[in-house]
Amino acid sequence: MNREQLLNAIGNVDESMIDEMEQLRRSAKVVTLPSQTENASPVAKKRSRRFVVCLVACLVLALGGIAYAAASLLSGGDLTVRDMPQDELDEIINNIGGVSMRWGDESAPADLPVPAVGVKIQYTVPQDLRIPYTSFTGNVLNCAAEFDEHNCSFVEDPDGGNYSLFSFDKKNLPSVDAGKQYIGYAGLKFPTVSLPQNDVSVEVYGTRTQNGETVNDEIRRIYLSASFNNVQQDIPSETYRGIFYLHTSARLLTENYPWGPEDVSAVDMSALFAEGAQVTSQTEDRIAANREFRVVTLTFTFPDEHSDGTTLPVCHRYVFWQENNVVYTLSIYYAPESVAVADSLISEWMNGFAD
Amino acid sequence: MTDSEIVMLYRNRDEEALRETMRRYQPYLMKTALQILGDEQDAEECVNDTYYAAWNSIPEHDPVNLPAYLAKIAREKAIDRLRYRQRQKRIGAEYAVSFEELGDVIADTDGAESEADAARLSEAISQFLKGLPPDARHLFLGRYFYFDSLKDTASYCGMSESKAKSMLHRTRRKLKKFLKKEGFYE
Numbered sequence: 001m002n003r004e005q006l007l008n009a010i011g012n013v014d015e016s017m018i019d020e021m022e023q024l025r026r027s028a029k030v031v032t033l034p035s036q037t038e039n040a041s042p043v044a045k046k047r048s049r050r051f052v053v054c055l056v057a058c059l060v061l062a063l064g065g066i067a068y069a070a071a072s073l074l075s076g077g078d079l080t081v082r083d084m085p086q087d088e089l090d091e092i093i094n095n096i097g098g099v100s101m102r103w104g105d106e107s108a109p110a111d112l113p114v115p116a117v118g119v120k121i122q123y124t125v126p127q128d129l130r131i132p133y134t135s136f137t138g139n140v141l142n143c144a145a146e147f148d149e150h151n152c153s154f155v156e157d158p159d160g161g162n163y164s165l166f167s168f169d170k171k172n173l174p175s176v177d178a179g180k181q182y183i184g185y186a187g188l189k190f191p192t193v194s195l196p197q198n199d200v201s202v203e204v205y206g207t208r209t210q211n212g213e214t215v216n217d218e219i220r221r222i223y224l225s226a227s228f229n230n231v232q233q234d235i236p237s238e239t240y241r242g243i244f245y246l247h248t249s250a251r252l253l254t255e256n257y258p259w260g261p262e263d264v265s266a267v268d269m270s271a272l273f274a275e276g277a278q279v280t281s282q283t284e285d286r287i288a289a290n291r292e293f294r295v296v297t298l299t300f301t302f303p304d305e306h307s308d309g310t311t312l313p314v315c316h317r318y319v320f321w322q323e324n325n326v327v328y329t330l331s332i333y334y335a336p337e338s339v340a341v342a343d344s345l346i347s348e349w350m351n352g353f354a355d
Numbered sequence: 356m357t358d359s360e361i362v363m364l365y366r367n368r369d370e371e372a373l374r375e376t377m378r379r380y381q382p383y384l385m386k387t388a389l390q391i392l393g394d395e396q397d398a399e400e401c402v403n404d405t406y407y408a409a410w411n412s413i414p415e416h417d418p419v420n421l422p423a424y425l426a427k428i429a430r431e432k433a434i435d436r437l438r439y440r441q442r443q444k445r446i447g448a449e450y451a452v453s454f455e456e457l458g459d460v461i462a463d464t465d466g467a468e469s470e471a472d473a474a475r476l477s478e479a480i481s482q483f484l485k486g487l488p489p490d491a492r493h494l495f496l497g498r499y500f501y502f503d504s505l506k507d508t509a510s511y512c513g514m515s516e517s518k519a520k521s522m523l524h525r526t527r528r529k530l531k532k533f534l535k536k537e538g539f540y541e
Contacts, residue, residue: 003457004438005473010499011430012477017484018423021496022383024511025503126518259521 076322077125079294081281084118117279119298123320123327130253131185131325133219138184141219143171143204170203179224183252187324188224190250191352193345195228206256218256225249245333246345250326277301286319288350294320295346299336315339319346323353358421365413372413373406380422384429390502391433392440401436405429430500453502459527461540476539483533491526494519 133141173179176190179200205221228246283296301313319330330349334342356375364372384405388398405428418424484492490512497508509519534540 003454003461004434005476006457006461007434007454007499008431009473009476009480010496011427011434012473013484013496013500014481015418015420015423015427017481017492017496018426018500019420020489021493021500022422022426024493025497025501126515128517 076292076294076320077123077327079283079296079320080122080124081283081296082120083279084120088120089116089118117277117300119279119281121296121318123294123329125322125327129322129325129327130255130257131187132255135186136184136222136254137186138182140183140202140204140222143219146171170201173200173202176200176224176226179226183222183224185252185326188250188252188326189323189328189353190224190226190248191349192226192248193228193246193348195230195244195246195345198227198229200224200226219254220257222252222254223249224252244338244342244345246330247332248328248330248349250328252326286346286350288347289352289354291321291323291350291353293350315342317342317346319350321350321353328353362413362418362421365410368414373410376406376409376421376425380425383422384425387426387429387501388433391430391437397436397440398433401432402429404432404436408432426501453499456523456527457499459524460531460534479534479537479539480530483530487526487529490514491522494523495526498523 139146171182173182176192176197179202180188180190182202201224203223203225204219205223206219226248228244228248230244278301280299280301281296282299283294286293286295295317297315297317299313299315313336315334315336317332317334321328330346332342332345356379361372361375361379364375381402384402385395385398388401388405389395392398392401405425408428409425412428416424484495487495493512494508497503497512498505503511505516505519505523509516512519514522
């Protein structure tokens with residue numbers, strides 16, 4: 001077989017696919033195909049032409065307005081949300097403890113199914129987000145000498161499979177400003193919220209070892225994270241009502257990251273292991289500080305009391321944004337009744353990006 | 356006049372079939388041929404060959420989808436013409452790029468192939484494409500069936516050029532793996 005034969009074979013693919021393509025190209029005006037019902041009289045054509053001219057004029061005005069508004073609004077990446085199939089959930093269950101996850105019943109047979117529901121969220125930024133080394137002026141690039149290797153992180157490879165990165169370590173820092181200084185990237189913003197700050201850390205992944213062998217000390221991915229919650233306040237712990245767990249992170253890729261043009265910016269999973277649990281998801285765009293943020297809200301419902309003593313439902317909301325090649329994520333847990341407070345915290349964070 | 360009425364004219368050997376086909380599909384077929392040949396005069400001749408081939412083949416073949424059927428003929432005619440032209444080193448730019456890209460899937464080897472092999476290969480590629488997500492399938496066909504430019508293909512698939520490029524690269528790699536698995540080459 002050679003390329004010509006391959007091209008010939010592509011030319012003889014099933015016609016239904018060519019038909020599908022024609023619809024697509026026609027809608028994109030790559031080709032002009034007449035409609036099946038084209039048979040208008042000259043008078044009707046003349047009248048319809050006048051109508052079309054008016055319509056086009058109206059559309060031009062309307063689209064001009066939209067384009068003007070859109071041009072002044074910064075936009076982020078694309079968000080996809082899907083239910084996780086049972087086999088993916090099973091893999092998570094096995095990864096996070098297998099039998100011990102079966103409600104603490106160590107005597108339970110290993111193959112006893114764990115009831116679970118879950119959703120996978122993917123935020124994709126279709127552009128190269130890698131940042132040159134020279135743009136990092138903090139000590140972060142020397143962290144390989146500072147830390148021992150520690151964890152291994154698996155990153156979803158756009159070509160399929162997993163790509164592994166080794167973490168040099170997680171460095172705890174006293175404040176967000178200290179974290180920003182440690183990284184030293186001028187484009188990094190990191191808004192905070194009015195909740196007690198729990199911790200701030202910088203996590204660095206690279207290629208210090210691969211397959212047990214030292215390769216080099218390339219820094220490939222850097223996270224700045226901060227978590228906030230108000231659990232120390234005197235709020236009944238049997239419910240999430242009034243309690244907020246909020247986590248924010250900024251992710252930066254260096255020039256040594258293996259891919260960039262189609263960037264899977266954040267892959268997150270939220271799962272609930274509970275008998276009879278259900279999850280629904282809702283996505284929306286929110287505008288603040290002249291930016292269009294992607295938001296997804298998961299609502300978990302559960303017929304009985306949860307094993308940790310909390311009562312459900314509980315909501316888990318994620319907000320995504322990308323700016324100056326940095327991908328930002330906020331996630332917050334809250335009870336549905338507390339949505340107004342959760343929203344005000346999210347707005348505070350989003351408005352923190354204002355120039 | 357609908358497509359099925361035009362096909363009926365072909366079956367009845369009514370020359371109105373050709374006039375109606377030209378009226379409806381000339382720009383579409385010109386675009387298809389031009390994309391491969393990159394030369395208007397050649398494309399026009401190729402489209403004329405397409406009408407002639409349709410006239411000869413339709414009583415025997417019963418196209419369910421007339422434009423798709425004509426596009427396949429036009430593409431084949433254009434590639435034939437291109438092969439003739441290749442000897443004179445005049446190749447359509449997009450065809451040349453697409454052809455080069457397919458080197459990821461198959462390196463040029465011995466070209467011997469029977470008609471049965473060709474049919475089996477087309478069937479396998481159809482099966483492969485049907486198994487792809489719509490975005491990837493549209494990109495692939497836009498690029499290697501119609502030879503649309505990467506910019507145009509990305510645009511009508513609603514994605515950036517860089518995303519399209521990377522998706523095409525992955526699809527070619529998947530196709531290579533698939534064809535190997537199906538025993539088309541070692």
